Amino acid sequence: MAKPKLKAHHIIREWCKGCGICVHFCPTNVLELDSEDKVTVARAQDCICCLQCELRCPDLAIEVETQTE
Amino acid sequence: MAVKDYIRERFFPHMWCPGCGHGIVLNSMLRAIDALGLSKNEIVMVSGIGCSSRISGYVDFHSLHTLHGRALAFATGVKLSRPELNVIVPMGDGDALAIGGNHFIHAARRNIDLTAVVMNNRIYGMTGGQYSPLSGQGILATTAPYSNIDSDFDVVDLASAAGATFVARTTTYHARQITDLLKAAILHEGFSVVEVMSQCPTYFGRKNRLGSAVDMVERFKKITTPIGSKAKREHPELIERGIFVQKETTEYCSAYDDVIEKAMKGN
Known part of the structure:
Protein backbone atom coordinates (compact mmCIF):
# COMPACT_ATOMS: atom_id res chain seq x y z
CA MET A 1 0.00 0.00 0.00
CA ALA A 2 1.28 3.46 -0.86
CA LYS A 3 2.26 5.75 1.97
CA PRO A 4 -0.29 8.42 2.81
CA LYS A 5 0.85 11.92 1.98
CA LEU A 6 -0.11 15.02 3.89
CA LYS A 7 -2.71 17.23 2.31
CA ALA A 8 -3.48 19.53 5.23
CA HIS A 9 -3.86 19.77 9.00
CA HIS A 10 -7.30 21.04 9.95
CA ILE A 11 -7.38 22.61 13.39
CA ILE A 12 -10.50 23.95 15.06
CA ARG A 13 -8.91 26.62 17.21
CA GLU A 14 -12.04 27.30 19.25
CA TRP A 15 -12.27 23.65 20.34
CA CYS A 16 -8.60 23.27 21.35
CA LYS A 17 -8.04 23.56 25.11
CA GLY A 18 -4.25 23.42 24.92
CA CYS A 19 -3.69 20.19 26.86
CA GLY A 20 -0.60 19.46 24.75
CA ILE A 21 -1.34 15.75 24.21
CA CYS A 22 -0.98 16.12 20.41
CA VAL A 23 2.26 18.08 20.74
CA HIS A 24 3.76 15.48 23.09
CA PHE A 25 2.80 12.35 21.17
CA CYS A 26 3.81 13.62 17.71
CA PRO A 27 6.85 11.49 16.84
CA THR A 28 8.31 14.13 14.51
CA ASN A 29 7.61 17.27 16.55
CA VAL A 30 5.33 18.90 14.00
CA LEU A 31 3.00 20.68 16.43
CA GLU A 32 3.43 23.47 18.99
CA LEU A 33 1.22 25.41 21.37
CA ASP A 34 1.13 29.12 20.53
CA SER A 35 1.07 32.09 22.93
CA GLU A 36 -2.62 31.46 23.63
CA ASP A 37 -2.07 27.73 24.33
CA LYS A 38 -3.73 26.66 21.10
CA VAL A 39 -2.22 24.02 18.87
CA THR A 40 -0.51 25.22 15.73
CA VAL A 41 1.38 23.48 12.92
CA ALA A 42 5.01 24.56 13.14
CA ARG A 43 6.75 22.03 10.87
CA ALA A 44 4.18 20.59 8.45
CA GLN A 45 6.92 19.22 6.17
CA ASP A 46 7.96 16.74 8.92
CA CYS A 47 4.48 15.19 9.27
CA ILE A 48 4.42 11.45 8.57
CA CYS A 49 0.60 11.22 8.75
CA CYS A 50 0.63 8.71 11.63
CA LEU A 51 -2.53 10.34 13.08
CA GLN A 52 -1.24 10.05 16.67
CA CYS A 53 -2.40 13.65 17.27
CA GLU A 54 -5.82 13.22 15.67
CA LEU A 55 -6.60 9.91 17.40
CA ARG A 56 -5.69 11.16 20.88
CA CYS A 57 -7.10 14.68 20.73
CA PRO A 58 -9.65 14.85 23.57
CA ASP A 59 -11.24 17.92 21.99
CA LEU A 60 -11.69 16.51 18.43
CA ALA A 61 -9.88 19.67 17.37
CA ILE A 62 -7.30 18.29 14.93
CA GLU A 63 -7.67 16.35 11.72
CA VAL A 64 -4.88 15.24 9.41
CA GLU A 65 -6.11 15.16 5.82
CA THR A 66 -4.12 12.77 3.67
CA GLN A 67 -4.00 11.59 0.08
CA THR A 68 -2.53 8.34 -1.18
CA GLU A 69 0.13 8.77 -3.83
CA MET B 1 -12.80 9.85 8.36
CA ALA B 2 -15.71 12.00 9.24
CA VAL B 3 -15.90 12.03 13.02
CA LYS B 4 -17.84 15.26 12.82
CA ASP B 5 -20.71 13.55 11.01
CA TYR B 6 -21.54 11.83 14.29
CA ILE B 7 -21.46 14.73 16.73
CA ARG B 8 -23.71 17.63 17.63
CA GLU B 9 -21.25 20.35 16.72
CA ARG B 10 -23.39 23.04 18.29
CA PHE B 11 -22.38 21.79 21.75
CA PHE B 12 -18.63 22.08 21.07
CA PRO B 13 -16.18 22.88 22.54
CA HIS B 14 -17.33 20.26 25.06
CA MET B 15 -17.46 20.81 28.83
CA TRP B 16 -14.67 18.40 29.77
CA CYS B 17 -11.48 19.87 31.26
CA PRO B 18 -8.30 20.32 29.19
CA GLY B 19 -6.68 16.91 28.71
CA CYS B 20 -9.66 14.91 30.04
CA GLY B 21 -9.50 11.30 28.89
CA HIS B 22 -13.23 11.17 28.23
CA GLY B 23 -12.68 13.18 25.04
CA ILE B 24 -10.30 10.47 23.82
CA VAL B 25 -12.97 7.83 24.53
CA LEU B 26 -15.51 9.87 22.54
CA ASN B 27 -13.02 10.30 19.69
CA SER B 28 -12.23 6.56 19.56
CA MET B 29 -15.87 5.53 19.95
CA LEU B 30 -16.93 7.61 16.94
CA ARG B 31 -14.21 5.91 14.88
CA ALA B 32 -15.50 2.48 15.93
CA ILE B 33 -19.04 3.40 14.87
CA ASP B 34 -17.79 4.84 11.59
CA ALA B 35 -15.69 1.73 10.89
CA LEU B 36 -18.71 -0.50 11.48
CA GLY B 37 -20.72 1.62 9.06
CA LEU B 38 -23.62 1.93 11.48
CA SER B 39 -26.36 4.39 10.69
CA LYS B 40 -27.05 7.04 13.31
CA ASN B 41 -30.63 5.80 13.40
CA GLU B 42 -29.69 2.35 14.65
CA ILE B 43 -27.68 3.52 17.67
CA VAL B 44 -29.04 4.52 21.05
CA MET B 45 -26.70 5.98 23.63
CA VAL B 46 -27.99 5.80 27.20
CA SER B 47 -26.06 7.44 30.02
CA GLY B 48 -26.51 8.33 33.68
CA ILE B 49 -24.88 11.18 35.57
CA GLY B 50 -21.30 12.37 35.80
CA CYS B 51 -18.63 13.88 33.57
CA SER B 52 -18.50 10.72 31.46
CA SER B 53 -22.26 10.58 31.04
CA ARG B 54 -22.26 13.92 29.28
CA ILE B 55 -20.96 12.02 26.26
CA SER B 56 -24.53 11.15 25.21
CA GLY B 57 -25.26 14.84 24.65
CA TYR B 58 -22.41 15.21 22.19
CA VAL B 59 -23.28 12.35 19.84
CA ASP B 60 -25.84 12.67 17.06
CA PHE B 61 -27.57 9.34 17.77
CA HIS B 62 -30.74 8.59 19.66
CA SER B 63 -29.72 9.55 23.17
CA LEU B 64 -31.09 9.26 26.68
CA HIS B 65 -29.50 11.10 29.59
CA THR B 66 -31.00 9.41 32.63
CA LEU B 67 -30.60 9.01 36.40
CA HIS B 68 -27.34 8.52 38.30
CA GLY B 69 -26.37 4.84 38.14
CA ARG B 70 -29.54 3.81 36.31
CA ALA B 71 -28.34 3.99 32.71
CA LEU B 72 -28.28 0.19 32.40
CA ALA B 73 -31.84 -0.08 33.72
CA PHE B 74 -33.11 2.41 31.12
CA ALA B 75 -30.97 0.73 28.46
CA THR B 76 -32.50 -2.65 29.35
CA GLY B 77 -35.95 -1.19 28.69
CA VAL B 78 -34.88 0.30 25.36
CA LYS B 79 -33.25 -2.95 24.24
CA LEU B 80 -36.19 -5.16 25.21
CA SER B 81 -38.64 -2.97 23.33
CA ARG B 82 -36.41 -2.43 20.26
CA PRO B 83 -33.92 -5.33 20.16
CA GLU B 84 -32.81 -4.41 16.61
CA LEU B 85 -31.07 -1.24 17.87
CA ASN B 86 -27.46 -1.07 19.06
CA VAL B 87 -27.53 0.24 22.61
CA ILE B 88 -24.31 1.75 23.97
CA VAL B 89 -24.08 2.71 27.63
CA PRO B 90 -21.14 4.93 28.61
CA MET B 91 -20.67 5.24 32.36
CA GLY B 92 -18.17 6.64 34.82
CA ASP B 93 -16.59 4.46 37.50
CA GLY B 94 -18.84 5.76 40.27
CA ASP B 95 -21.94 5.78 38.09
CA ALA B 96 -21.33 2.19 36.92
CA LEU B 97 -20.06 0.52 40.08
CA ALA B 98 -21.17 2.52 43.13
CA ILE B 99 -24.57 4.05 42.44
CA GLY B 100 -25.24 1.61 39.60
CA GLY B 101 -23.34 -1.39 40.93
CA ASN B 102 -26.43 -3.52 41.31
CA HIS B 103 -27.72 -2.73 37.81
CA PHE B 104 -24.25 -3.55 36.50
CA ILE B 105 -24.02 -7.06 37.93
CA HIS B 106 -27.58 -7.94 37.02
CA ALA B 107 -27.27 -6.71 33.43
CA ALA B 108 -24.17 -8.91 33.21
CA ARG B 109 -26.03 -11.87 34.76
CA ARG B 110 -28.88 -11.57 32.24
CA ASN B 111 -26.50 -11.28 29.31
CA ILE B 112 -28.62 -8.62 27.64
CA ASP B 113 -27.10 -7.31 24.41
CA LEU B 114 -25.83 -3.91 25.60
CA THR B 115 -22.37 -2.37 25.24
CA ALA B 116 -21.30 -0.97 28.62
CA VAL B 117 -18.31 1.35 28.49
CA VAL B 118 -16.76 2.06 31.89
CA MET B 119 -14.76 5.27 31.58
CA ASN B 120 -12.63 4.74 34.65
CA ASN B 121 -10.85 7.83 35.95
CA ARG B 122 -11.01 6.57 39.56
CA ILE B 123 -12.72 9.68 40.94
CA TYR B 124 -16.00 11.63 40.96
CA GLY B 125 -14.86 14.58 38.87
CA MET B 126 -18.09 16.48 38.40
CA THR B 127 -18.79 16.88 42.11
CA GLY B 128 -15.29 17.84 43.13
CA GLY B 129 -13.03 14.80 43.48
CA GLN B 130 -14.59 12.31 45.91
CA TYR B 131 -13.15 8.78 45.90
CA SER B 132 -15.04 6.05 44.05
CA PRO B 133 -15.11 2.23 44.32
CA LEU B 134 -12.35 2.19 41.71
CA SER B 135 -9.99 4.66 43.43
CA GLY B 136 -8.23 2.01 45.50
CA GLN B 137 -6.20 2.07 48.69
CA GLY B 138 -3.69 4.84 49.27
CA ILE B 139 -5.33 7.26 46.85
CA LEU B 140 -5.87 10.86 47.87
CA ALA B 141 -9.28 12.42 47.25
CA THR B 142 -11.32 15.33 48.55
CA THR B 143 -13.11 12.85 50.84
CA ALA B 144 -9.90 10.98 51.71
CA PRO B 145 -7.37 13.70 52.58
CA TYR B 146 -5.27 11.22 54.60
CA SER B 147 -5.55 8.56 51.87
CA ASN B 148 -8.29 6.11 50.98
CA ILE B 149 -8.59 2.85 52.95
CA ASP B 150 -11.17 1.18 50.66
CA SER B 151 -10.07 -1.58 48.31
CA ASP B 152 -11.10 -1.13 44.70
CA PHE B 153 -13.08 -3.41 42.41
CA ASP B 154 -11.34 -4.98 39.45
CA VAL B 155 -13.89 -4.20 36.70
CA VAL B 156 -12.75 -7.11 34.55
CA ASP B 157 -12.99 -9.66 37.39
CA LEU B 158 -16.32 -8.28 38.58
CA ALA B 159 -17.91 -8.25 35.11
CA SER B 160 -16.58 -11.73 34.30
CA ALA B 161 -17.81 -13.19 37.59
CA ALA B 162 -21.23 -11.59 37.14
CA GLY B 163 -21.62 -13.29 33.75
CA ALA B 164 -20.70 -10.71 31.12
CA THR B 165 -19.93 -12.55 27.88
CA PHE B 166 -17.51 -9.94 26.48
CA VAL B 167 -15.05 -8.25 28.83
CA ALA B 168 -12.13 -6.07 27.76
CA ARG B 169 -9.86 -3.35 29.08
CA THR B 170 -7.63 -0.68 27.62
CA THR B 171 -6.51 2.90 28.30
CA THR B 172 -6.66 6.32 26.68
CA TYR B 173 -3.02 5.96 25.64
CA HIS B 174 -4.12 3.06 23.44
CA ALA B 175 -6.65 5.00 21.35
CA ARG B 176 -6.62 2.56 18.42
CA GLN B 177 -7.25 -0.31 20.84
CA ILE B 178 -10.29 1.52 22.27
CA THR B 179 -11.69 1.61 18.73
CA ASP B 180 -10.91 -2.05 18.06
CA LEU B 181 -12.38 -3.22 21.38
CA LEU B 182 -15.52 -1.14 20.95
CA LYS B 183 -16.03 -2.52 17.45
CA ALA B 184 -15.83 -6.06 18.80
CA ALA B 185 -18.02 -5.19 21.79
CA ILE B 186 -20.76 -3.62 19.66
CA THR B 225 0.71 -4.65 29.24
CA PRO B 226 -1.09 -6.94 26.76
CA ILE B 227 -2.79 -10.01 28.30
CA GLY B 228 -0.36 -12.86 28.94
CA SER B 229 2.73 -10.89 27.98
CA LYS B 230 6.24 -11.74 29.14
CA ALA B 231 6.30 -8.37 30.91
CA LYS B 232 3.31 -9.46 33.03
CA ARG B 233 5.13 -12.59 34.20
CA GLU B 234 8.16 -10.52 35.16
CA HIS B 235 6.19 -7.63 36.67
CA PRO B 236 2.92 -8.98 38.09
CA GLU B 237 1.85 -5.48 39.20
CA LEU B 238 1.25 -4.48 35.56
CA ILE B 239 -2.41 -4.14 34.55
CA GLU B 240 -3.40 -6.29 31.59
CA ARG B 241 -5.09 -4.92 28.46
CA GLY B 242 -7.07 -6.78 25.81
CA ILE B 243 -10.08 -9.11 25.59
CA PHE B 244 -10.48 -11.24 28.74
CA VAL B 245 -13.81 -12.91 28.01
CA GLN B 246 -15.53 -13.55 24.67
CA LYS B 247 -18.12 -16.32 24.68
CA GLU B 248 -21.56 -17.06 23.32
CA THR B 249 -24.47 -17.93 25.60
CA THR B 250 -28.21 -17.24 25.38
CA GLU B 251 -28.92 -13.55 24.98
CA TYR B 252 -31.70 -12.09 27.13
CA CYS B 253 -33.90 -10.58 24.39
CA SER B 254 -33.87 -13.80 22.36
CA ALA B 255 -34.75 -15.79 25.50
CA TYR B 256 -37.60 -13.38 26.10
CA ASP B 257 -38.80 -13.83 22.50
CA ASP B 258 -39.04 -17.57 23.22
CA VAL B 259 -41.21 -16.84 26.25
CA ILE B 260 -43.49 -14.63 24.15
CA GLU B 261 -43.80 -17.37 21.56
CA LYS B 262 -44.72 -19.95 24.22
CA ALA B 263 -47.23 -17.61 25.82
CA MET B 264 -48.89 -16.86 22.47
CA LYS B 265 -49.41 -20.60 21.94
CA GLY B 266 -51.27 -20.66 25.21
CA ASN B 267 -48.93 -23.09 26.93
Whole structure:
Protein backbone atom coordinates (compact mmCIF):
# COMPACT_ATOMS: atom_id res chain seq x y z
CA MET A 1 0.00 0.00 0.00
CA ALA A 2 1.28 3.46 -0.86
CA LYS A 3 2.26 5.75 1.97
CA PRO A 4 -0.29 8.42 2.81
CA LYS A 5 0.85 11.92 1.98
CA LEU A 6 -0.11 15.02 3.89
CA LYS A 7 -2.71 17.23 2.31
CA ALA A 8 -3.48 19.53 5.23
CA HIS A 9 -3.86 19.77 9.00
CA HIS A 10 -7.30 21.04 9.95
CA ILE A 11 -7.38 22.61 13.39
CA ILE A 12 -10.50 23.95 15.06
CA ARG A 13 -8.91 26.62 17.21
CA GLU A 14 -12.04 27.30 19.25
CA TRP A 15 -12.27 23.65 20.34
CA CYS A 16 -8.60 23.27 21.35
CA LYS A 17 -8.04 23.56 25.11
CA GLY A 18 -4.25 23.42 24.92
CA CYS A 19 -3.69 20.19 26.86
CA GLY A 20 -0.60 19.46 24.75
CA ILE A 21 -1.34 15.75 24.21
CA CYS A 22 -0.98 16.12 20.41
CA VAL A 23 2.26 18.08 20.74
CA HIS A 24 3.76 15.48 23.09
CA PHE A 25 2.80 12.35 21.17
CA CYS A 26 3.81 13.62 17.71
CA PRO A 27 6.85 11.49 16.84
CA THR A 28 8.31 14.13 14.51
CA ASN A 29 7.61 17.27 16.55
CA VAL A 30 5.33 18.90 14.00
CA LEU A 31 3.00 20.68 16.43
CA GLU A 32 3.43 23.47 18.99
CA LEU A 33 1.22 25.41 21.37
CA ASP A 34 1.13 29.12 20.53
CA SER A 35 1.07 32.09 22.93
CA GLU A 36 -2.62 31.46 23.63
CA ASP A 37 -2.07 27.73 24.33
CA LYS A 38 -3.73 26.66 21.10
CA VAL A 39 -2.22 24.02 18.87
CA THR A 40 -0.51 25.22 15.73
CA VAL A 41 1.38 23.48 12.92
CA ALA A 42 5.01 24.56 13.14
CA ARG A 43 6.75 22.03 10.87
CA ALA A 44 4.18 20.59 8.45
CA GLN A 45 6.92 19.22 6.17
CA ASP A 46 7.96 16.74 8.92
CA CYS A 47 4.48 15.19 9.27
CA ILE A 48 4.42 11.45 8.57
CA CYS A 49 0.60 11.22 8.75
CA CYS A 50 0.63 8.71 11.63
CA LEU A 51 -2.53 10.34 13.08
CA GLN A 52 -1.24 10.05 16.67
CA CYS A 53 -2.40 13.65 17.27
CA GLU A 54 -5.82 13.22 15.67
CA LEU A 55 -6.60 9.91 17.40
CA ARG A 56 -5.69 11.16 20.88
CA CYS A 57 -7.10 14.68 20.73
CA PRO A 58 -9.65 14.85 23.57
CA ASP A 59 -11.24 17.92 21.99
CA LEU A 60 -11.69 16.51 18.43
CA ALA A 61 -9.88 19.67 17.37
CA ILE A 62 -7.30 18.29 14.93
CA GLU A 63 -7.67 16.35 11.72
CA VAL A 64 -4.88 15.24 9.41
CA GLU A 65 -6.11 15.16 5.82
CA THR A 66 -4.12 12.77 3.67
CA GLN A 67 -4.00 11.59 0.08
CA THR A 68 -2.53 8.34 -1.18
CA GLU A 69 0.13 8.77 -3.83
CA MET B 1 -12.80 9.85 8.36
CA ALA B 2 -15.71 12.00 9.24
CA VAL B 3 -15.90 12.03 13.02
CA LYS B 4 -17.84 15.26 12.82
CA ASP B 5 -20.71 13.55 11.01
CA TYR B 6 -21.54 11.83 14.29
CA ILE B 7 -21.46 14.73 16.73
CA ARG B 8 -23.71 17.63 17.63
CA GLU B 9 -21.25 20.35 16.72
CA ARG B 10 -23.39 23.04 18.29
CA PHE B 11 -22.38 21.79 21.75
CA PHE B 12 -18.63 22.08 21.07
CA PRO B 13 -16.18 22.88 22.54
CA HIS B 14 -17.33 20.26 25.06
CA MET B 15 -17.46 20.81 28.83
CA TRP B 16 -14.67 18.40 29.77
CA CYS B 17 -11.48 19.87 31.26
CA PRO B 18 -8.30 20.32 29.19
CA GLY B 19 -6.68 16.91 28.71
CA CYS B 20 -9.66 14.91 30.04
CA GLY B 21 -9.50 11.30 28.89
CA HIS B 22 -13.23 11.17 28.23
CA GLY B 23 -12.68 13.18 25.04
CA ILE B 24 -10.30 10.47 23.82
CA VAL B 25 -12.97 7.83 24.53
CA LEU B 26 -15.51 9.87 22.54
CA ASN B 27 -13.02 10.30 19.69
CA SER B 28 -12.23 6.56 19.56
CA MET B 29 -15.87 5.53 19.95
CA LEU B 30 -16.93 7.61 16.94
CA ARG B 31 -14.21 5.91 14.88
CA ALA B 32 -15.50 2.48 15.93
CA ILE B 33 -19.04 3.40 14.87
CA ASP B 34 -17.79 4.84 11.59
CA ALA B 35 -15.69 1.73 10.89
CA LEU B 36 -18.71 -0.50 11.48
CA GLY B 37 -20.72 1.62 9.06
CA LEU B 38 -23.62 1.93 11.48
CA SER B 39 -26.36 4.39 10.69
CA LYS B 40 -27.05 7.04 13.31
CA ASN B 41 -30.63 5.80 13.40
CA GLU B 42 -29.69 2.35 14.65
CA ILE B 43 -27.68 3.52 17.67
CA VAL B 44 -29.04 4.52 21.05
CA MET B 45 -26.70 5.98 23.63
CA VAL B 46 -27.99 5.80 27.20
CA SER B 47 -26.06 7.44 30.02
CA GLY B 48 -26.51 8.33 33.68
CA ILE B 49 -24.88 11.18 35.57
CA GLY B 50 -21.30 12.37 35.80
CA CYS B 51 -18.63 13.88 33.57
CA SER B 52 -18.50 10.72 31.46
CA SER B 53 -22.26 10.58 31.04
CA ARG B 54 -22.26 13.92 29.28
CA ILE B 55 -20.96 12.02 26.26
CA SER B 56 -24.53 11.15 25.21
CA GLY B 57 -25.26 14.84 24.65
CA TYR B 58 -22.41 15.21 22.19
CA VAL B 59 -23.28 12.35 19.84
CA ASP B 60 -25.84 12.67 17.06
CA PHE B 61 -27.57 9.34 17.77
CA HIS B 62 -30.74 8.59 19.66
CA SER B 63 -29.72 9.55 23.17
CA LEU B 64 -31.09 9.26 26.68
CA HIS B 65 -29.50 11.10 29.59
CA THR B 66 -31.00 9.41 32.63
CA LEU B 67 -30.60 9.01 36.40
CA HIS B 68 -27.34 8.52 38.30
CA GLY B 69 -26.37 4.84 38.14
CA ARG B 70 -29.54 3.81 36.31
CA ALA B 71 -28.34 3.99 32.71
CA LEU B 72 -28.28 0.19 32.40
CA ALA B 73 -31.84 -0.08 33.72
CA PHE B 74 -33.11 2.41 31.12
CA ALA B 75 -30.97 0.73 28.46
CA THR B 76 -32.50 -2.65 29.35
CA GLY B 77 -35.95 -1.19 28.69
CA VAL B 78 -34.88 0.30 25.36
CA LYS B 79 -33.25 -2.95 24.24
CA LEU B 80 -36.19 -5.16 25.21
CA SER B 81 -38.64 -2.97 23.33
CA ARG B 82 -36.41 -2.43 20.26
CA PRO B 83 -33.92 -5.33 20.16
CA GLU B 84 -32.81 -4.41 16.61
CA LEU B 85 -31.07 -1.24 17.87
CA ASN B 86 -27.46 -1.07 19.06
CA VAL B 87 -27.53 0.24 22.61
CA ILE B 88 -24.31 1.75 23.97
CA VAL B 89 -24.08 2.71 27.63
CA PRO B 90 -21.14 4.93 28.61
CA MET B 91 -20.67 5.24 32.36
CA GLY B 92 -18.17 6.64 34.82
CA ASP B 93 -16.59 4.46 37.50
CA GLY B 94 -18.84 5.76 40.27
CA ASP B 95 -21.94 5.78 38.09
CA ALA B 96 -21.33 2.19 36.92
CA LEU B 97 -20.06 0.52 40.08
CA ALA B 98 -21.17 2.52 43.13
CA ILE B 99 -24.57 4.05 42.44
CA GLY B 100 -25.24 1.61 39.60
CA GLY B 101 -23.34 -1.39 40.93
CA ASN B 102 -26.43 -3.52 41.31
CA HIS B 103 -27.72 -2.73 37.81
CA PHE B 104 -24.25 -3.55 36.50
CA ILE B 105 -24.02 -7.06 37.93
CA HIS B 106 -27.58 -7.94 37.02
CA ALA B 107 -27.27 -6.71 33.43
CA ALA B 108 -24.17 -8.91 33.21
CA ARG B 109 -26.03 -11.87 34.76
CA ARG B 110 -28.88 -11.57 32.24
CA ASN B 111 -26.50 -11.28 29.31
CA ILE B 112 -28.62 -8.62 27.64
CA ASP B 113 -27.10 -7.31 24.41
CA LEU B 114 -25.83 -3.91 25.60
CA THR B 115 -22.37 -2.37 25.24
CA ALA B 116 -21.30 -0.97 28.62
CA VAL B 117 -18.31 1.35 28.49
CA VAL B 118 -16.76 2.06 31.89
CA MET B 119 -14.76 5.27 31.58
CA ASN B 120 -12.63 4.74 34.65
CA ASN B 121 -10.85 7.83 35.95
CA ARG B 122 -11.01 6.57 39.56
CA ILE B 123 -12.72 9.68 40.94
CA TYR B 124 -16.00 11.63 40.96
CA GLY B 125 -14.86 14.58 38.87
CA MET B 126 -18.09 16.48 38.40
CA THR B 127 -18.79 16.88 42.11
CA GLY B 128 -15.29 17.84 43.13
CA GLY B 129 -13.03 14.80 43.48
CA GLN B 130 -14.59 12.31 45.91
CA TYR B 131 -13.15 8.78 45.90
CA SER B 132 -15.04 6.05 44.05
CA PRO B 133 -15.11 2.23 44.32
CA LEU B 134 -12.35 2.19 41.71
CA SER B 135 -9.99 4.66 43.43
CA GLY B 136 -8.23 2.01 45.50
CA GLN B 137 -6.20 2.07 48.69
CA GLY B 138 -3.69 4.84 49.27
CA ILE B 139 -5.33 7.26 46.85
CA LEU B 140 -5.87 10.86 47.87
CA ALA B 141 -9.28 12.42 47.25
CA THR B 142 -11.32 15.33 48.55
CA THR B 143 -13.11 12.85 50.84
CA ALA B 144 -9.90 10.98 51.71
CA PRO B 145 -7.37 13.70 52.58
CA TYR B 146 -5.27 11.22 54.60
CA SER B 147 -5.55 8.56 51.87
CA ASN B 148 -8.29 6.11 50.98
CA ILE B 149 -8.59 2.85 52.95
CA ASP B 150 -11.17 1.18 50.66
CA SER B 151 -10.07 -1.58 48.31
CA ASP B 152 -11.10 -1.13 44.70
CA PHE B 153 -13.08 -3.41 42.41
CA ASP B 154 -11.34 -4.98 39.45
CA VAL B 155 -13.89 -4.20 36.70
CA VAL B 156 -12.75 -7.11 34.55
CA ASP B 157 -12.99 -9.66 37.39
CA LEU B 158 -16.32 -8.28 38.58
CA ALA B 159 -17.91 -8.25 35.11
CA SER B 160 -16.58 -11.73 34.30
CA ALA B 161 -17.81 -13.19 37.59
CA ALA B 162 -21.23 -11.59 37.14
CA GLY B 163 -21.62 -13.29 33.75
CA ALA B 164 -20.70 -10.71 31.12
CA THR B 165 -19.93 -12.55 27.88
CA PHE B 166 -17.51 -9.94 26.48
CA VAL B 167 -15.05 -8.25 28.83
CA ALA B 168 -12.13 -6.07 27.76
CA ARG B 169 -9.86 -3.35 29.08
CA THR B 170 -7.63 -0.68 27.62
CA THR B 171 -6.51 2.90 28.30
CA THR B 172 -6.66 6.32 26.68
CA TYR B 173 -3.02 5.96 25.64
CA HIS B 174 -4.12 3.06 23.44
CA ALA B 175 -6.65 5.00 21.35
CA ARG B 176 -6.62 2.56 18.42
CA GLN B 177 -7.25 -0.31 20.84
CA ILE B 178 -10.29 1.52 22.27
CA THR B 179 -11.69 1.61 18.73
CA ASP B 180 -10.91 -2.05 18.06
CA LEU B 181 -12.38 -3.22 21.38
CA LEU B 182 -15.52 -1.14 20.95
CA LYS B 183 -16.03 -2.52 17.45
CA ALA B 184 -15.83 -6.06 18.80
CA ALA B 185 -18.02 -5.19 21.79
CA ILE B 186 -20.76 -3.62 19.66
CA LEU B 187 -20.79 -6.63 17.33
CA HIS B 188 -20.88 -9.09 20.25
CA GLU B 189 -24.34 -10.52 20.96
CA GLY B 190 -24.63 -10.33 24.71
CA PHE B 191 -23.57 -8.07 27.55
CA SER B 192 -20.23 -6.44 26.72
CA VAL B 193 -18.08 -4.50 29.15
CA VAL B 194 -15.17 -2.37 27.97
CA GLU B 195 -13.20 -0.65 30.71
CA VAL B 196 -11.19 2.31 29.49
CA MET B 197 -8.70 3.65 32.03
CA SER B 198 -9.06 7.41 31.59
CA GLN B 199 -7.30 10.42 33.10
CA CYS B 200 -8.82 13.14 35.28
CA PRO B 201 -5.96 15.63 35.43
CA THR B 202 -8.07 18.14 37.36
CA TYR B 203 -8.93 16.05 40.42
CA PHE B 204 -7.32 12.61 40.41
CA GLY B 205 -4.08 13.80 38.84
CA ARG B 206 -3.64 16.93 40.90
CA LYS B 207 -4.54 15.28 44.23
CA ASN B 208 -2.24 12.35 43.61
CA ARG B 209 0.61 14.34 42.07
CA LEU B 210 0.52 12.51 38.76
CA GLY B 211 1.47 15.57 36.73
CA SER B 212 -0.18 16.87 33.58
CA ALA B 213 -2.68 15.11 31.30
CA VAL B 214 0.29 14.19 29.10
CA ASP B 215 2.07 12.58 32.08
CA MET B 216 -1.06 10.66 33.01
CA VAL B 217 -1.50 9.31 29.46
CA GLU B 218 2.18 8.33 29.33
CA ARG B 219 1.72 6.54 32.66
CA PHE B 220 -0.98 4.30 31.14
CA LYS B 221 1.63 3.02 28.69
CA LYS B 222 3.99 2.18 31.56
CA ILE B 223 1.55 0.53 33.96
CA THR B 224 -0.24 -1.73 31.46
CA THR B 225 0.71 -4.65 29.24
CA PRO B 226 -1.09 -6.94 26.76
CA ILE B 227 -2.79 -10.01 28.30
CA GLY B 228 -0.36 -12.86 28.94
CA SER B 229 2.73 -10.89 27.98
CA LYS B 230 6.24 -11.74 29.14
CA ALA B 231 6.30 -8.37 30.91
CA LYS B 232 3.31 -9.46 33.03
CA ARG B 233 5.13 -12.59 34.20
CA GLU B 234 8.16 -10.52 35.16
CA HIS B 235 6.19 -7.63 36.67
CA PRO B 236 2.92 -8.98 38.09
CA GLU B 237 1.85 -5.48 39.20
CA LEU B 238 1.25 -4.48 35.56
CA ILE B 239 -2.41 -4.14 34.55
CA GLU B 240 -3.40 -6.29 31.59
CA ARG B 241 -5.09 -4.92 28.46
CA GLY B 242 -7.07 -6.78 25.81
CA ILE B 243 -10.08 -9.11 25.59
CA PHE B 244 -10.48 -11.24 28.74
CA VAL B 245 -13.81 -12.91 28.01
CA GLN B 246 -15.53 -13.55 24.67
CA LYS B 247 -18.12 -16.32 24.68
CA GLU B 248 -21.56 -17.06 23.32
CA THR B 249 -24.47 -17.93 25.60
CA THR B 250 -28.21 -17.24 25.38
CA GLU B 251 -28.92 -13.55 24.98
CA TYR B 252 -31.70 -12.09 27.13
CA CYS B 253 -33.90 -10.58 24.39
CA SER B 254 -33.87 -13.80 22.36
CA ALA B 255 -34.75 -15.79 25.50
CA TYR B 256 -37.60 -13.38 26.10
CA ASP B 257 -38.80 -13.83 22.50
CA ASP B 258 -39.04 -17.57 23.22
CA VAL B 259 -41.21 -16.84 26.25
CA ILE B 260 -43.49 -14.63 24.15
CA GLU B 261 -43.80 -17.37 21.56
CA LYS B 262 -44.72 -19.95 24.22
CA ALA B 263 -47.23 -17.61 25.82
CA MET B 264 -48.89 -16.86 22.47
CA LYS B 265 -49.41 -20.60 21.94
CA GLY B 266 -51.27 -20.66 25.21
CA ASN B 267 -48.93 -23.09 26.93
